[in-house]
Amino acid sequence: MPSRGRTLAAVTVAATLVVALAACSRTSAAPQAAAGSASGAAAASNVLAITPKLVDAANKEGSVNLLYAAPLASEQALIKAFNQQYPNIKVTLTRNAGAPGGAKLLQDYQAGVQDTDLFEGSDITTTDALSQAGAFVNIKPTDAALYPKGYVIAPGVYAPQPETIVVAFNTKLVTDSEAAALRDWNGVLDPKWKGKLAVVTPTTSAGGIPALYGDNTVSPDFLTKLHAQNPKLYDGTAGGRDAIVSGQQAIAFGEFDDAMITLVKSGAPVGFVYPNPTPQFPDAFYGVLTNAPHPNAARLLWAFMTSKSTCELRQSAEINSKCALTGVADSRAQPTGEPWFQPLGQPWIPTTTDWSTNLPALQKKFASVMGTP
Amino acid sequence: MAEQPRGIQRSLHSFSSRAAGAAGDNRRVRWVRSRLPRLLLLALFVVGIVLPAIYLIEAALSTNLPTAPVNAWTLDNLRRVYTTRQFLVPMRTTALFALSCAVITTAIGFGLATLYRRAVPYGAGLLRGSLMAPLFISPLVSTVGWVSLAAPNAGLLNILLAKAGLPTVNVVSVPGAVFVLCVYFAPYAFVFASDAIDRIGEDVYEAAEVVGSGGWRTSLRITMPLLSPALLSSFVLVFVLSSEMYSVPSVLTAPSGHYVLSNVIFSLTTSFPLDYNGAAAAGTLLLIVATLGLWVHMRATRAQGRFATDTGKAVRTGPREAGTRARVLSTVVMWIYVLISLILPLLGVILRSVVPFFSNNLSWHMFTAANYRAVTHDPAVSQALANSLKLAGASLVVAVIIGGLVAYSTVRNAGPLSKVVLFLANLPLGLPGTILALGLVWAYIGTPVYDSIYILAIAIFCGWLPIVVRVVQTAVLQSSPELENAADVVGSSLWRRMRTVAVPQLRTSLVMGAILAFVFAMNEISAAAILSTGNTATLSVLIYQYMQDGQYGYAAALALGQCVVIAVVAGLLLLGASSGRRRKEKKVPETSTPALGRTEATPERLVGTAV
Secondary structure, eight states, rough: OOOOOOOOHHHHHHHHHHHHOOOOOOOOHHHHHHHHHHHTTTTTOOEEOOHHHHHHHHHOOOOOEEEEOOOHHHHHHHHHHHHHOOOEEEEEEOOOOOHHHHHHHHHHHHOOOOOOOOEEEEEEHHHHHHHTOOOOOOOEEEEEEGGOTEEEEEEEEEEEEEEEEEEETOOOOOOOOHHHHSGGGGGGGGGTTTOOEEOOTTOOOGGGHHHHHIIIIIOOHHHHHHTTOOEESSHHHHHHHHHHHHHHHEEEEEEEHHHHHHHHHHTSSEEEEESEEEEEESSSSSEEEETTTSSHHHHHHHHTSSSSSHHHHHHSTOOOOOSTTHHHHHHOOOTSTTTTTTOOOEEOOOOOHHHIIIIHHHHHHHHHHOOOO | OTTTHHHHHHHHHHHHHHHHHHHHHHHHHHHHHHHHHHHHHHHHHIHHHHHHOOOOOOHHBBBBBBSSSSSOOHHHHHHHHSSSHHHHHHHHHHHHHHHHHHHHHHHHHHHHHHHHHHHHOHHHHHHHHHHHHGGGOOOHHHHHHHHHSSSTTTTTHHHHHTEEEEEEEEOOOOOHHHHHHHHHHHHHHHHHHHHHHHHHOOHHHHHHHHHHHHHHHIIIIIIIHHHHHHHHHHHHHHHHHTTOHHHHHHHGGGGOOOOOOOHHHHHHSSSSOOHHHHHHHHHHHHHHHHHHHHHHHHHHHHSSGGEEEBBBSSOOOOOOOOOOOHHHHHHHHHHHIIIIIHHHHHHHHHHHHSSSSOOOOOOGGGGGGGHHHHHOHHHHHHHHHHHHHHHHHHHHHHHHIIIIHHHHHHSSOSSHEEEEEEEHGGGGEEEEEEHHHHHHHHHTTTTTTTTTTTHHHHHHHHHHHEEEEEHHHHHHHHOOOOHHHHHHHHOOOOHHHIIIHHHHHHHHHHHHHHHHHOOOOOOOOHHHHHHTTTOOOOOHHHHHHHHHOOOOOHHHHHHHOOOOOHHHHHHHHHHHHHHHHHHHHHHHHOOOOSSSOOOOOOOHHHHHHHO
């Protein structure tokens, strides 16, 4: 019994240690969060041009940490181009896409963690929350006037690249005339596609936005009808693409045109059509953190990423993404020779308010109708 | 923070003083020394496991994140998890899914082990490695391989079956997911079972034969009870690991609307609005499942003397002589299993790695090495490889030390302290990688550990710890302490007893534990995806990113490279262990065993070591 008593006492000491450790780590976080907010509030609003002074200061810092959301290959191609101009700055890439990436950054920012210099987000709502917390330096790119409405996400946060939604299909399983019918939003509801549809889940991927758009705009029972088609649900656009390329499914509802153009070029038996109207939304938006450990290198990379010339570079074969800036023609190598192809018409661009206000309710509805978590 | 170690010292001092007051200085020193390893383990587990677990429980009971400036207590998260359809339906699916996996996997593992040990197949060494090899391929990658083979309308195997006029299979289904997971977890069950079967001495069977016991009766009355700790360990481990598995269900069951709890947790942590509190609350269920499993296991194995088959007596423990027919049959059955569990999914992954895209219209001209070229030129790969090797190498060493220490000290020293240490070592079983990672973030945010490779190391060590402890614990349970007692009697020091008795007795289990830790560290993805940064990303994280981008060819090529690294390291370890064994067998021929040679530490030798 005495031995047991001592052991229990030792366990009690250990438990006390845990509580003390917990208290320690919490108290250390709070003041740093306050410091971050203060510097955010003090941020200046001005046009950021790439000057020799900025380049010198960035070179002295020598490195920059970018939290990014785009596909790795695209990001590496952009960084390669950056390093051709600025070879003395090492860019460290950390992938954390979508809402989790934004949420982690917000958590870090509030806890005073100084690690990320530049944020490239893909989720408007979390980016909005970061902006409201004062996380971004309020700067403007030299080509700010070329950014269309909806592509300035928040003060200091600019999106040079859109994502355009398409309906993709396997060309061995869908004829050209059937593909043409998919340009109508109700095309995927044709009974002949029952059990042959891949739908990207909007709760985890922006690729699923059309399902929400359809319910909100095309018909209030669009989702219910879509569910009746017994679709296979994928939590990312990659899964949907793979399903149609391999022939598991005939149609993938909610894919991105840049990925599909790349696939078509590679010879995969796939095609795509732009539904009418075509949802298009800002993707890859850049903001410099107010607590960036390498503020000058971060500004230099931000200026590079948001410039018109880099935007044009995004349309190269290596990256294949569209440039959103006004006046920049879509120079991507589109599959114009394919019988199913028709160029993009007038896109429908949701505003930040569309996302922040309406999306959570629509996502809830999607989960309820489709039975997803 | 600096005060805390002194606090522990003060407490230890206080306990020691009380002991000294009762029985003098010698007794105090003995008290501290006898408990020191467990107290050190306790301190480690408090920092690495208890602290994040407390934050998770706090998150489950709060309105906001533990790091948020404003927070309040609430039971709403738990109420939602335990009463709403959003969670109850996936809970039911998870329970059925995990139960199926646990039962089938344990049956497969024990069936294979029995065949392997009792009707030794031809080429047993190669077969043993091949039976273990499915563990080297992460479940996510293995799933990609199986999809390439057995997806409806598209899998290569299905195309061949259809051409032959045979019925096709559909791996993108709940039974498909159970199958893939059973194949993945079967090596764990095989390790538990083969090690346990190894330790049953032939004298036991000979005694049964003498009293006229038949094969079935012997199996039911002798083999099964002696194997019950290993059976239970295997069942509990597979049940808990299956219940928190995310990658396989997300690819194979979620498309058809069958979601498990880990799908819900993933969705809560990735979909806006993020609901970390709900995810933490959902995590409590898995924590309860793991705790219950552990409790059942502890209850079932508490009378540990019943399972000790590895005693001080020099007995033959190797396989009995099996007839040629039995050996041929065993060889055929086991190679068919290897074909299904290893070769087929590996072929699927290889196929993925040599085509630009996977389609049901493959042709020879599509085959290319472009994916391999792209991967070898990717600057992210070398850094990820270095990080993976650092973490896996550290796991290898730490697994032997910590895993061995936990298993040995808790089995050999009964009492509440041992129970607490054992419970904490098994606690991570109930914390899925995603949930554990969140707890670690909240525990270490703002400290130098955060965003470093050390936080990844903590998460990875927590992941393999229960597995390694179980492997070694089962072996310790079956090793009688009488050899160590004999050494103690003849005055052998603790260090010498460990070196010459305990470690040789447990060598096979320790090597196996080290291999499992290495493999786990190389393949871990769910915690690493949350905790890693650009500088600390591992190979698994990079493979996952390739897959997120739809670059399945790159992912497959890199995964194959990862498999090669794992196979080489595991092979070297096994070779090293078996060559060490052979050296010992040459030294002590009268006690050698064909399979493991584990009774090197005989009373005769112990006397020698003590002098």
